[in-house]
Amino acid sequence: MxxxxxxxxxxxxxxxxxxxxxxxxxxxxxxxxxxxxxxxxxxxxxxxxxxxxxxxxxxxxxxxxxxxxxxxxxxxxxxxxxxxxxxxxxxxxxxxxxxxxxxxxxxxxxxxxxxxxxxxxxxxxxxxxxxxxxxxxxxxxxxxxxxxxxxxxxxxxxxxxxxRDGFMLEIGPVLLEKCSPYLVEYLEKIKGDYQRVLSGLARSRSDEAMDKAIALTSRLARITEVISRCRQGAV
Ligand SMILES: C[S@@+](CC[C@H](N)C(=O)[O-])C[C@H]1O[C@@H](n2cnc3c(N)ncnc32)[C@H](O)[C@@H]1O
The missing domain is CATH 3.40.50.150 (Vaccinia Virus protein VP39)
Known part of the structure; x- marks a missing residue:
């Protein structure tokens, strides 16, 4: 190989x-x-x-x-x-x-x-x-x-x-379980993506943008919590 x-x-x-x-x-x-x-x-x-x-x-x-x-x-x-x-x-x-x-x-x-x-x-x-x-x-x-x-x-x-959890399927349930050496860096990258999309959505006043922002804010909170648990080796 x-x-x-x-x-x-x-x-x-x-x-x-x-x-x-x-x-x-x-x-x-x-x-x-x-x-x-x-x-x-x-x-x-x-x-x-x-x-x-x-x-x-x-x-x-x-x-x-x-x-x-x-x-x-x-x-x-x-x-x-x-x-x-x-x-x-x-x-x-x-x-x-x-x-x-x-x-x-x-x-x-x-x-x-x-x-x-x-x-x-x-x-x-x-x-x-x-x-x-x-x-x-x-x-x-x-x-x-x-x-x-x-x-x-x-x-x-x-x-x-x-x-069947949409958030877990987005970040990868098996990756989390295996706690890969790069996992925290990878999750930080996804968190950065969420933050960028959220700041774009903040400029819009449409109902659709508001709904997306609410869903993304919840994902941001969850990923922050997962990163903190990964850092403590407690996933
Ligand atoms: C970026 S290359 C990836 C090559 C290799 N699999 C790798 O990972 O290194 C993508 C290849 O998929 C081929 N491809 C794209 N759509 C395809 C399809 N529907 N069926 C078969 N091959 C496809 C492209 O022609 C190209 O050669």
Whole structure:
């Protein structure tokens, strides 16, 4: 796994050894090549919607000599997959709502999948909400910091998620439970985002802005309390 950056290495770490994996939106195919070389995956279907990344992936897979174990296909979301073909679906580097849309469109492929490993670039709370309302439980999460940026990686498995609290789903119930080393910094960043949105809303007099401000003020109080408990190591 040594050639992977911390984000991709953390994604790989959430894939059970020997899995049959699909990497949706693979681009460079760095992850599939590493997964088969390290034995994490017995085979990978690597897909991409666009011609240029599809060609880049094909080239990298051939160059790495793993074309017997990594098949590159071009197509939208899970559409290039046949039901029952893979155990684990990875989607990394897209927005959380785009990922939810991709998953929503292919229930017949998802029916045979035992784990999703998702690394949303935005809106992780919306993605968690979609997961828990679509028959997935939050099995594990990682918080990675690389080059000054935070990355969240969510592993979900079929089942009932006990957490249904919108605020907790926004910040990540598993991240809180695991108390990652970067958790306080990450929560402070979210708190800063809440404060910025609140000061924008304060300039508006509309009823909608008032309602949003009330909801956000409550979230601000909750996140302040969570940060204080994290600092005391009492989460
Ligand atoms: C930012 S790159 C992420 C690459 C890689 N997964 C990673 O995390 O390093 C996003 C890739 O997703 C592809 N993509 C975007 N929408 C897609 C879709 N609906 N289905 C398949 N691939 C898609 C893009 O062409 C692009 O190569």
């Amino acid at each position: 040594s050639e992977l950056d911390p984000r991709l290495a953390a994604i790989a770490g959430l894939i059970p050894f020997g899995s049959r994996v699909a990497d949706i939106g693979t681009d460079h195919a760095l992850l599939p090549v590493s997964l088969v070389k390290t034995g994490r995956a017995s085979l990978v279907v690597a897909t991409d919607l666009n011609e240029k990344p599809y060609q880049t992936a094909l080239h990298h897979v051939l160059e790495a000599g793993v074309n017997g174990q990594v098949e590159v296909r071009r197509g939208d979301g899970l559409e290039p997959l046949r039901p029952g073909e893979v155990d684990v679906v990875v989607i990394a580097g897209m927005g959380g709502n785009t990922m939810a849309g991709v998953l929503e469109r292919s229930p017949e492929v998802l029916a045979g999948v035992t784990r999703l490993v998702l690394q949303p670039m935005s809106d992780p709370g919306d993605l968690r909400l979609w997961l828990v309302h679509s028959g997935w439980r939050l099995a594990d999460e990682e918080l990675v910091r690389d080059d000054g940026k935070f990355y969240i990686i969510i592993a979900a498995e079929p089942g009932e998620e006990p957490c």
